[in-house]
Amino acid sequence: MxxxxxxxxxxxxxxxxxxxxxxxxxxxxxxxxxxxxxxxxxxxxxxxxxxxxxxxxxxxxxxxxxxxxxxxxxxxxxxxxLNACQPGWSPFDGHCYFLNMTSDVHDVASATCQQHGGYLVETDSSEENTWLTKEFHSSGGWIWNGISDKVQNGKYRWTRPDSQVTFTGWRPGEPSGGSGSQCAGFDQTGIWNDMGCNQRYRYICERDF
CATH class of the missing domain: 3.50.4.10 (Hepatocyte Growth Factor)
Known part of the structure; x- marks a missing residue:
């Protein structure tokens, strides 16, 4: 090390x-x-x-x-x-994170993270949510996370089928539901909203150390 x-x-x-x-x-x-x-x-x-x-x-x-x-x-x-993560990736509690500044639709963002050996970010705690916001979200706009209800309407899960949802950071009244808003992102305060999966936003990839 x-x-x-x-x-x-x-x-x-x-x-x-x-x-x-x-x-x-x-x-x-x-x-x-x-x-x-x-x-x-x-x-x-x-x-x-x-x-x-x-x-x-x-x-x-x-x-x-x-x-x-x-x-x-x-x-x-x-x-x-310096060995916690490769250059350009930031470490937190045994995982590495990378903010992709290219805005893309949710499916493309997910596929790109997989190509880098990771997955769209999975936020497991309030502590992680706060760190992600402070580390990566210095401006307005939205950042995709990996949660959606594309598989079953109303049941939100991460893009990896074996990952359990242990934390959510929804804005009051969210997720608002409906087939037009099946993906989610967070703003500069760390609050989550559901939104259309074909919107284009920046995104965070995550992987293990």
């Missing part, structure tokens, strides 16, 4: 602990890296404080929306796992 330090994130911590895999005490820097690389296969990086001998293993890389810039925490250094 290869780590690189990001000096832009010196002396800051995430706004909360939701992106932590573990917080470990009384560890040296090398021991922290071993935990990240061997004991925590979902580890996307680590925060380390040499003075405190404390190590925080992270589910994702940090971005400007995930850290508290107004409250310094001196001595912390961010090191990211």
């Amino acid at each position: 290869q780590f690189t330090r990001l000096p832009a994130y010196d002396d800051v911590l995430p706004v909360d602990s939701t992106h932590y895999l573990a917080e470990l005490q009384k560890l040296g820097y090398i021991q922290c890296g071993v935990h990240c690389s061997v004991l925590k296969p979902h580890c996307a990086g680590m925060l380390y404080n040499g003075s405190l001998k404390t190590c925080i293993l992270l589910k994702s890389h940090l971005n400007s929306g995930l850290v508290n810039w107004d409250q310094p925490h001196f001595g912390w250094r961010l090191l990211v796992n």
Whole structure:
């Protein structure tokens, strides 16, 4: 596993602990890296404080929306796992994500993700939904996710038939139903809407580490 330090994130911590895999005490820097690389296969990086001998293993890389810039925490250094995902993909909790900026219909988006060894994004928790929004949705418009009721009207499922729907982020009153709105996407607030599958939107592909 290869780590690189990001000096832009010196002396800051995430706004909360939701992106932590573990917080470990009384560890040296090398021991922290071993935990990240061997004991925590979902580890996307680590925060380390040499003075405190404390190590925080992270589910994702940090971005400007995930850290508290107004409250310094001196001595912390961010090191990211460069092997978590290939270049252009972002890691979160054992999965890699890629935002395709080419707008396409839902079926084409799904097929393109499969060609890249993945699938249209499956959002399994509120935490993941929030991270996806902060990581990829910096402007208006919609982004496809992989849920639809194309197979059975009114029964929403992911594009992979063996994937269970454990979380949804529908806007109140959604999904509104009907054969003309069988796919779904989310906006810059993370709220989901159903919409016509032949609309063209950007989309996120997901795959395992």
